[in-house]
Amino acid sequence: MKETTSLLNRLFDSGILFSTGIDGLYGRSGVFEDVIARFDALVTAFGGEDKAEVVRFPPAMNRAHFERSGYLKSFPQLAGTVHSFCGDDHGHAQLMECLAAGEDWTGQQKATDVVLTPAACYPLYPLIANRGVLKPEGALFDLQSYCFRHEPSVEPTRMQLFRMREYVRAGTPDQVVAFRADWLERGGKLIEMLELPFHVDVANDPFFGRAGRMMKNNQRDQGLKFELLVPVNSTEAPTACLSFNYHQDHFGRTWGIETADGAVAHTACVGFGLERVAIALFRHHGTDVQSWPSAVRKVLWG
Numbered sequence: 001m002k003e004t005t006s007l008l009n010r011l012f013d014s015g016i017l018f019s020t021g022i023d024g025l026y027g028r029s030g031v032f033e034d035v036i037a038r039f040d041a042l043v044t045a046f047g048g049e050d051k052a053e054v055v056r057f058p059p060a061m062n063r064a065h066f067e068r069s070g071y072l073k074s075f076p077q078l079a080g081t082v083h084s085f086c087g088d089d090h091g092h093a094q095l096m097e098c099l100a101a102g103e104d105w106t107g108q109q110k111a112t113d114v115v116l117t118p119a120a121c122y123p124l125y126p127l128i129a130n131r132g133v134l135k136p137e138g139a140l141f142d143l144q145s146y147c148f149r150h151e152p153s154v155e156p157t158r159m160q161l162f163r164m165r166e167y168v169r170a171g172t173p174d175q176v177v178a179f180r181a182d183w184l185e186r187g188g189k190l191i192e193m194l195e196l197p198f199h200v201d202v203a204n205d206p207f208f209g210r211a212g213r214m215m216k217n218n219q220r221d222q223g224l225k226f227e228l229l230v231p232v233n234s235t236e237a238p239t240a241c242l243s244f245n246y247h248q249d250h251f252g253r254t255w256g257i258e259t260a261d262g263a264v265a266h267t268a269c270v271g272f273g274l275e276r277v278a279i280a281l282f283r284h285h286g287t288d289v290q291s292w293p294s295a296v297r298k299v300l301w302g
């Protein structure tokens with residue numbers, strides 16, 4: 001715990017991140033953004049040969065798509081929705097009165113058609129489905145988005161708004177499983193080049209509530225999620241910097257995505273936590289990028 005707070009404070013003190021007064025919501029310095037951009041480019045250097053289609057969404061998505069995705073069933077505690085004032089003059093006067101009195105002013109806020117993106121790949125599945133049946137070779141996408149998760153924390157690696165770079169594969173079970181196996185290998189090579197200590201382990205998502213316990217066990221037993229973990233805040237609880245997720249036919253069924261031979265498509269994604277990797281680099285190599293190991297500097301800055 002103590003170590004955690006001090007890492008965050010060190011990042012503040014050295015001007016790498018800026019406090020906003022909210023745990024998990026930080027300003028980024030130019031140096032931090034440069035490290036993120038260089039790492040992002042390194043990911044592209046590893047994945048570029050696959051010729052994934054680049055798609056970028058804003059950090060919010062269609063609420064109807066979000067509702068259909070099943071996110072609220074599994075992770076209601078993490079979701080962030082966008083609400084706006086939808087009242088008239090009278091309502092506005094009431095709002096201003098509440099605000100002046102220091103009372104709750106949010107009573108007239110109504111849900112808009114927009115929610116915050118919880119993972120970079122969520123807005124993609126309806127786009128894939130809209131295009132119709134997959135080609136025989138399936139599909140491959142390159143995504144990056146700010147994502148929101150309501151999980152305030154003083155661990156600098158657990159933010160409420162952070163960026164996720166992803167590759168997403170849709171196709172037959174064989175195609176999708178091969179994609180994930182490839183990235184498990186590439187991910188290790190990539191992090192090795194950055195001279196960060198790591199190990200890969202089976203993992204589970206933070207499914208909510210009592211029903212969630214069974215889903216966590218099921219996900220682990222079937223080996224559907226792996227994480228590449230780097231000790232950042234502590235060695236006992238290393239941080240997931242990369243995730244390798246096999247969704248089986250979950251999104252294919254939800255969105256009606258079909259393979260060329262008429263079966264329900266399977267999907268998988270590999271996710272890179274851009275802030276997490278950057279913070280791991282600052283934690284292990286120091287807050288001054290000029291004094292990082294020369295091999296690491298060469299990999300990132302050429």
Ligand code: ATP
Binds near residue numbers: 164203227242
């Ligand atoms: P955790 O188990 O630590 O909550 P996760 O493995 O469930 O994370 P994913 O849902 O797989 O996370 O998200 C993909 C990637 O996004 C993760 O590998 C991680 O690097 C990054 N990530 C997830 N949550 C956060 C967060 N709160 N702050 C910063 N990065 C995050």
Ligand code: ZN
Binds near residue numbers: 119120121122245269
């Ligand atoms: Zn994903």
